[in-house]
Amino acid sequence: MSSDAPPLAEVLRANGLRMTAQRQLVLDAVAALGHATAEQVHEAICGKVAGVNITTVYRTLDLLETLNLVAHTHLSHGAPVYHLAGDRGHVHLVCHRCGAVDEVSPEVFGDLRRSLEEQRGFLLDVGHVALFGICSSCETVNR
Known part of the structure; x- marks a missing residue:
């Protein structure tokens, strides 16, 4: 938060x-x-306290999302990932090779947003977007 x-x-x-x-x-x-x-949340908690099962984690995440404290997004075909709701409005950069996730401001879509509005009257809402590619660390390794 x-x-x-x-x-x-x-x-x-x-x-x-x-x-x-x-x-x-x-x-x-x-x-x-x-x-x-x-x-991953469950694994992190189990390392601190015993007795918290995965069902409790899922229910708690649902509750926290209902309370607008956390949000989830889909970064690939796998399970959704959760992050703090205060982190809304960013673009995820997901590496195909290592799975690293980085973030950039939705302003990277500024020109596209303006163009779509001017040409089509379409108001682009970039809440959470995942863009896939190769991160700089993986690219450096392959050079």
Whole structure:
């Protein structure tokens, strides 16, 4: 979450929900991992506390998404990845070779956005886009 976002306990209370350690652990794991599948979040939590199963992680991620604290996106044909909702509005750069994920501002589509609006009257909404290619690290290795 962004630094100006209210604490999880406050958001939960405002929605008539109670604070649990599992909810905080899931949110903390998403924040620490950046872009992570539910399974990766589960692995990160299991290293800290026992007894949190994958079903709890999925349910918690769904709840956190409903509360607009996390969001998910599909970066490939695999499982969706979760990230903090404050990270909305960026373009994912996904490496075909190593799977690394980087981010750039949606402004990279500025010219395309203007062109589509002028020529077609189409308002492009770039919330989350995944562009696939080869990252600079993998390209350097192959030179």
